[in-house]
Amino acid sequence: MVAVATQEYEDTPIEPDQDDGTPDIEADADPAPRSPHAVQRVTWAELFFDLVFVFAVTQVAHAVSVGDGWADLGRSLLLFVPFWWTWVGCTIVFNGLVVSATKRHVLLLAVAGAAFVMSIAVPDAYGDRGLLFGAAYCAARILLGYAMHVRGAFRARLNPYTVGLAAGPAWLLAGLAPEGARQWIWLALAVLELSVPIVLGHRLDYMRFDASHLPERFGLFVIIALGETLVGIGQGGTHEALDGVEGTALFVAFLLSCGLWWTYFQYGASATEHALRTARIPAVLVRSTFSYGHLAFVIGIILAAAGMSQAVADPKAHLEGLHAMLLGSGVSLYIATFCYTRIVMFGGASYTRVVGALLAIVVTVFSPGLPALTPLILLAALVIALNAFELYWVDSGRPLLVINIGQGAAGR
Structure with a gap:
């Protein structure tokens, strides 16, 4: 969680509608750089x-x-x-x-x-x-x-x-x-x-980046990965007759997917844009928070998607070994990555997300041998509780619960 800038900036289109004979791609060493607050829209x-x-x-x-x-x-x-x-x-x-x-x-x-x-x-x-x-x-x-x-x-x-x-x-x-x-x-x-x-x-490090376009693009890839969770649970739900257990598994898996979306887009997306706008060397964030951090986000979602599809396909099955740990390991990696990105951006990790990642690991450890529906319910409840608490804490105007470690690329 992080407080973000609320100042409005004028949209500045940067892409021409037609070829006017100018070079197709301009160099970074432009003598008249644009404002860092110019808006580049996804095409x-x-x-x-x-x-x-x-x-x-x-x-x-x-x-x-x-x-x-x-x-x-x-x-x-x-x-x-x-x-x-x-x-x-x-x-x-x-x-x-x-x-x-x-x-x-x-x-x-x-x-x-x-x-x-x-x-x-x-x-x-x-x-x-x-x-x-x-x-x-x-x-x-x-x-x-x-x-x-x-x-x-x-x-x-x-x-x-x-x-x-x-x-x-x-x-x-x-x-x-x-x-x-x-x-x-x-x-x-x-x-x-x-x-x-x-x-x-x-x-x-000399490269300049549009502070609106880049966070939007990486956020869209998170959406792509989250879409796979919906595809996985949707396909799993169409293969079997829906009784009470299967219907419950579908509903809980959908709630977990919504919770994973909320965890990123309620606060995380705006935080990354704010950090990119204020960082002294934006390239540091591009290679750490965006390139590496979002790779971890997506891998976590892929693991969770695989685990959810298995749980929905047979929620009564007692999964063993790797298959039993896919869901929990994916959710724990996803939540833990927010701690890494926040440390890089602002020098500290949120207590709530540190605790959430640790609890997800606990669920992962005890998942083997349990019916697949059980860790699915526990992880959905964990993610929803994490988001609900953060929403309450921020909306009530309380100070952020942060483990301060150092000075991030965008300050504190």
Whole structure:
């Protein structure tokens, strides 16, 4: 929870309706930078682009749901890393830029096509479609590298985008490797790409970002992931006759999905926008709160979605092992990530969310052997209680319950 600025700023359109002959992508070193409070709206092309990633999240969540153990879980989540960096890279490329409509749409659709092919390859990515998956990701990286080159944003040749451009062909070549070796090569490449923003991210600290567009785009991806929870419980509810237990499971799962939405959008979304507006170096938040933090948000939702779909499909089943822990681990990761992002942004974590994450872990530990409906009810009650308490506390004007750790990127 955080108090956010309430001052209204004039909307400043930054995208031309037609190509006027100016450069398609302007460099960051514009001698007349826009106000940091200018508003860039999400375009129809970006929304269509996101539909491909709806399919991608569904494919990965299904792979998580049908996996047999921890190894399958790791392999499934590993495949999400290229999707994430493709989406993040495209979002950052188009943030705060003046781009001609025609070439913007062509580039977005081209990257979307590459991601669509990647999505199709997910079910057999470690089998016969490994080369297809790697080749599509390589194409997406080349397209994004080209866009950043035209933008003229490279002040240092070695930066996260150039490393990503080099990683693309490596993913492709790994698709030719034997199935057993392929997963380890891809794991090494994923670790490399995940670590690059930490090691080289400071080389992009000069970049400017639109403080309205970027939080909106990442919030939309959270919506994409939350949509998978609804798809999962909806499909689970259509496979069996609805008696009292099945109907209860559907209702509780829907309440939990609503609670997860509320947890992010009641306070979290506005907090990230406020932090981006006030941060001295916005790029610090882009690579920590947005790139890493939202990756954790989405993975938590994917795990929770897989767990919810299993619980709704057979709420009386006594799940064992990994399958029993998907739901609770996803909810606990999702809540705990708010603690991380708030520490990075404002230097402290909310007591309520620290406690909520710990209680979700307790539910996770005791989930194996219980009927699937039981942890579903407990976690839904936990998330709803967390949101209700925070709403009461903020609306009553009480001081925020925060564990202060240090100075965040946007101050306290």
